[in-house]
Amino acid sequence: MPGPEKRLLLHDYLRDTAQSAASCTAIVEEGRITSFGQLLGRATALSAALVQRGLRKGDRVALVLSKTTEAITALFSTLMAGAVYVPIQPHWPTKRIHAALEDCAPRFVMTEPTGGLVDQSACQTGRTDSLPLIVDRHNDNRVPFPEALEGSSSEFPEPALEPDDPAFILFTSGSTGQPKGVVISHRAVGAFVNWSAEEFQICKADRIACPSPLSFDLSTFDIFNMALCGATCVIVPDRVVWMPRFLTRFMNEQRITVWYSVPSILGGMLNEPEFARGGYPDLRLILFAGEVFPSQQVTRLQATVPHAACYNLYGPTESNVVAYHHVGQDFDSSRPIPIGKACPYAELMLDPAGREFQDGFWTGELLVRSESLMTGYWDRPAETEMVFTNVSGREGPPRRFYRTGDRVSLDSSGNYTFMGRLDRQVKRRGFRIELGEIEATLGRHADVLEVVVISSQDHELQTTITAFVRRRPHSSIAQGEMKAYCAQSVPSYAVPDHIVFVEDIPRGSRGKIDYAALRELDARRQGNGDQSGGAPVHS
């Protein structure tokens, strides 16, 4: 029987909803409809098949899958078995996928036969071609999804799970060149999902778009609100997400009521002539997070969809959403949109050790204490310790806060506003990129003596990444080859837009890299379409 305790586990949301609303639509994927009853049935059968094949509580299951009905089924089946799902984008470079697999050591890998991980000749033909394969990492057995489901029972010994047990691991950019896994518990994601369901009144009638990849924490809103509230999750195919014309039509045709994505996707739609004619009568709620949404763009968005409420959500992968701000129609568009105030399950503060009072505002690093916080980085206790800090209060023992690395300001009404990073992390379309990771990657090339990577933003806050590379003497490696080399290890969004070959990296009097000079050089290049990708330039 469902009770308050059971609802603390993510897969119990699905169980409860499938009981009360079995025939309601859970997932829509390009005309394919899956009901809650079907989703629960398939997830249970797959879970039983995995347990039968040796999956145990706490084991990892890597989902190297596109965002499909099967991937969502696999995710729930993993959770039901008490295991931890690790979503990995199949479009990531093979090297990165293997690095992630090596790091989290999954018991099973689910992958598409057309992905680079599986020998094509070993695949069957026909419909099952596009269905995932389950790869047993102990014996390398490969079983197609349908075969695993056949003869699988709907019953299996359920592992005893606690809300603090891990539910999934999300890989994010690491400054040393290796991606690191962020471990999130059932309780942590549940705090966000339960709050958002109530705050935004998510209900059975809602059709929530799912535009983000499963490896991106934004997708937890779409999938677990679907399961918790009985709403429909409408998968937005990848080829539609970034093509504004297609997306504009998709939102209307699919009668999307709730949208949650990075601002870049919405910003792209604003430039599409069809968007302004759209109407979107069903769209009632627009949530955005992951990067700064320029205020002028939000004004344009509100003018086109005045009936939809807009909210800015904030939180790094390590904490999921911990702050939110309702952007009213009358907001001051001459100022950046605040990240707002803490969600009820979170506590925010400026680092008391480094805060400053400037121009009437307190500014400093944002510290977070929250039920939604990660358990830690997978298998990286030292790195985990480094991002937490103890803050002593007036009374009681010191309390543990997560250091976001984000510099924020706090205004007199209690709203926080993002002002920038304290380190070299940048965001592009909401994806986190450590510039140090790109430097480490390019630096491994045999022809590279030295490399410095910088980023810049245009007036619409779009990020451009430029790598300044000092080549070995007589090396003739070209820009395209350097980009291709980089793309073997980092996702395409992290490949530099421009590679500039230089004879020297500019340095200050103490030998430190002169970033200001590089930025000036970059601005000059971008301004005049400079030709430095061919012949080396003198800094």
Add this chain to the structure above:
Amino acid sequence: MEIKAAVRQFILDNYLRGAQDQTLEDTTPLITSGIIDSVGVIDLLNFVEGQFGIEFMPGEIDRYHLNTVEQIHRIIREKLESKRSP
């Protein structure tokens, strides 16, 4: 301007700024190699649609079918031909 030359010039100007023309061959992988990322492809498609007066459909956007200058050239020609003889 000839179709292939226009596509090539757009790619050189936007994704390989300043690179020598000869480093981009007709068969150089553009998307799977990382020279153009998934959003860069959208800019390229917008350019192609505007330049040649054609329109892509969602099913045609595939990283493996628009991966080289040669493939892009072929799909533009096919679309122009089907436009002339509907």
